[in-house]
Amino acid sequence: MLTKDQVEHVALLARLALDEEEKERYTTQLAKILEYAAILNELDTADVPPTAHVLSLQNVFREDHVGPHLPPDAVVGNAPDKEDGFFKVPRII
Amino acid sequence: MDLYYLPAHELHRLLVRREVSAVEICRAVFERIAAVEETVRSYLTLDRDGALARAAAVDRELRAGGELAPLAGIPFGIKDNICTRGLVTTCASKMLHNFVPPYDATVVERLNAQKAVLIGKTNMDEFAMGSSTEHSAYFATRNPWDPNRVPGGSSGGSAAAVAAGTAICALGSDTGGSIRQPAALCGVVGMKPTYGLVSRYGLVAFASSLDQIGPITRDFTDCALVLNAISGHDARDSTSAPGEAVDYTSFLVDDVRGLRIGLPREYLDSGLDEGVRQIVKEAAAVLEARGACLEEVTLPHTAYALPAYYLIAPAEASSNLARYDGVRYGYRMPDQDNVIDMTRATRRRGFGAEVKRRIMLGTYALSAGYYDAYYLKALRVRTLIRRDFEQAFEKFDLLLAPTTPEPAFPIGDKTEDPIKMYLSDVFTLAVNLAGLPAVSLPGGFLNGLPVGIQLIGKPFAEGTLLRAGYTFQQSTDHHRRRPPLGGGGVSR
Numbered sequence: 001m002l003t004k005d006q007v008e009h010v011a012l013l014a015r016l017a018l019d020e021e022e023k024e025r026y027t028t029q030l031a032k033i034l035e036y037a038a039i040l041n042e043l044d045t046a047d048v049p050p051t052a053h054v055l056s057l058q059n060v061f062r063e064d065h066v067g068p069h070l071p072p073d074a075v076v077g078n079a080p081d082k083e084d085g086f087f088k089v090p091r092i093i
Numbered sequence: 094m095d096l097y098y099l100p101a102h103e104l105h106r107l108l109v110r111r112e113v114s115a116v117e118i119c120r121a122v123f124e125r126i127a128a129v130e131e132t133v134r135s136y137l138t139l140d141r142d143g144a145l146a147r148a149a150a151v152d153r154e155l156r157a158g159g160e161l162a163p164l165a166g167i168p169f170g171i172k173d174n175i176c177t178r179g180l181v182t183t184c185a186s187k188m189l190h191n192f193v194p195p196y197d198a199t200v201v202e203r204l205n206a207q208k209a210v211l212i213g214k215t216n217m218d219e220f221a222m223g224s225s226t227e228h229s230a231y232f233a234t235r236n237p238w239d240p241n242r243v244p245g246g247s248s249g250g251s252a253a254a255v256a257a258g259t260a261i262c263a264l265g266s267d268t269g270g271s272i273r274q275p276a277a278l279c280g281v282v283g284m285k286p287t288y289g290l291v292s293r294y295g296l297v298a299f300a301s302s303l304d305q306i307g308p309i310t311r312d313f314t315d316c317a318l319v320l321n322a323i324s325g326h327d328a329r330d331s332t333s334a335p336g337e338a339v340d341y342t343s344f345l346v347d348d349v350r351g352l353r354i355g356l357p358r359e360y361l362d363s364g365l366d367e368g369v370r371q372i373v374k375e376a377a378a379v380l381e382a383r384g385a386c387l388e389e390v391t392l393p394h395t396a397y398a399l400p401a402y403y404l405i406a407p408a409e410a411s412s413n414l415a416r417y418d419g420v421r422y423g424y425r426m427p428d429q430d431n432v433i434d435m436t437r438a439t440r441r442r443g444f445g446a447e448v449k450r451r452i453m454l455g456t457y458a459l460s461a462g463y464y465d466a467y468y469l470k471a472l473r474v475r476t477l478i479r480r481d482f483e484q485a486f487e488k489f490d491l492l493l494a495p496t497t498p499e500p501a502f503p504i505g506d507k508t509e510d511p512i513k514m515y516l517s518d519v520f521t522l523a524v525n526l527a528g529l530p531a532v533s534l535p536g537g538f539l540n541g542l543p544v545g546i547q548l549i550g551k552p553f554a555e556g557t558l559l560r561a562g563y564t565f566q567q568s569t570d571h572h573r574r575r576p577p578l579g580g581g582g583v584s585r
Contacts (some may be wrong), residue, residue, distance in 0.1 A: 016452065090431055
C-alpha cells in the first residue's frame, strides 16, 4: 500500500512541489493505478527477457565532425533568465 | 462540394488544372475556420498571414510553369507537440506557453519541402497525455459530430480539424492510440506508422520507445501522400529505421483477394459496445466479399497491455519531462531562493494534473526498490505482447479490430477517474508496445457518431494497411459523410 510519506519522497525525486490536497489525491489515485497494475503478477515472466525497445538497432554511430548548429543567441533565446549568452539560475549551493 | 471538404489529391488536381488557386484554397479554409472554430476549437495557434504567403508562393510557382509536389498548396494543421521554427509550440502546456522553437521538426521540413501550407498548431492533451483533449491547459476541443462530446485525444485538435474542414490534412502523434482514437471518434483516417518509419526529430518527447508521428486525413490516397512526404530515414533521429524510400501510393489498389485477415477474439469478446462489435463484423464481411480470407485469431496477453503500458509510458515520461526545470526554456516560477525550490515550484505551476500524475507514477515505478516489481515486470510483459502479434502474423497479413470500445463520450464523463479514461485506449496501446503500424478508418455510425475500425499490420507493412483500407473505402462511403456542423454556437 502506498503511503503519504512515499508520495512525498517520490515528489522530491520528481522535483515536484505538492500541496496537502495534491498529496492526498495522488496517494489515493496512484494506489488505485498500482493495484490495477498488479494484474501483471498473474504472469510468470521469470524466463521472459524484457523489451525496452522494438527496433533491432543498436549503437548507431556516425563520424564526429562539426556540422551546422544553432547560433548562441538562438540557443539561449527561450531562456527565462540569461546573461552574456549563459543560462542564469538562482543559487545552487 | 466546398473546397475545404475536398481531400488533398482532389485539390491537387484542381490546382494543376488551374481551376483553383492555392490562395483560394487557403482562404476557403480560413473562412471555414471563421465559421466553425468557435464551436470546435481545434487550434491553439493560427498563422493566417504566413499561410497566405506560402499559398501565394505556390501560385507564383504554378504560373511560372513549375511542377507541383502532391501536397503543394494543401492546408495542414500540425499537432502542437511538433516543433515549428518561429511559431510557438506549447504542447498545450503552461510549461511551454512561450516556447518558440529555433528549428523545424524533420516532418515539418519535409512538408515545407513539398510547399504544403502550414496553417496552425492544433490542440491536444497536455504533453500528449490523455484521450479526450480535455487535458489541454488552454481549452477543450469539441467533437464536430456533437460539440457536447470529446473529439478523442491526444491528437484531438488535428482529428477535429480534418473532420470539420478547418484543415485538409493534419499530423498527429501516437504513443498509445493518440492518432487512431481521435481519428475514430471524429470519423477520419489516422495512421500510426511502424516505430522508426517517421523521424521523431523535433517531436517533443513523451515516451520515446512508443512515440510515432503519423497522418490524419480524409481518405487513404491522402494518407499515402502524407506518408510519402514524412517517412524515411533521418540521421538526426538515432531510432530512425534505415531503408529505401517507398512510394506508398503504389499500394492504393482496389483488391484484397487472398489477403489473410485475423479477427482477434480478445478484442471482440471484451466489454465493447454491441453496436461497435456489429460494425467490426460488417467491415469484416465487406472485406470478405472482396476476396479477403477472414478468420479468428487469439492474442492471449491482450488484457495485460493496458497495465503494462501505464507503467512503461509514465516511466519514460518521468525521465523525458525532467528537462522542464525552468532553466533553458519555458515557464519559470520567479523569486525562488535556490535552484531546487525554483525547479519544484516551476514544475508545480507549469504542469497540469494529469502530467503530474504520470510523472509521479513513472518516478515511483523507476525508483529504488520498485524498479523490478513494476518497470522491469512491465518490460517483460511487453515481450509477451510482442510475441502474441508475431505468432498471429505467421498466419495472417493483417488484423482487424475495433479502434475504441465506444463512440465519442460526453465532455466531462471520464475526467475524474484516470483508469476510466485510460480504458479508452484499451484497443490501441498494444500496437505501440509492439511497435507495429496500424490505422483507424471510419467503419460506420452509431446514433450519428462515427465509429472507427482498426487495421494492424506487420512491421513496415504500411502498404498492406493502405491496400486494405483503400479497398474498403471503394466499397463504402462512411468516409464521405460530413458532420452536421453549422456556424452557430453550442450549448454549454
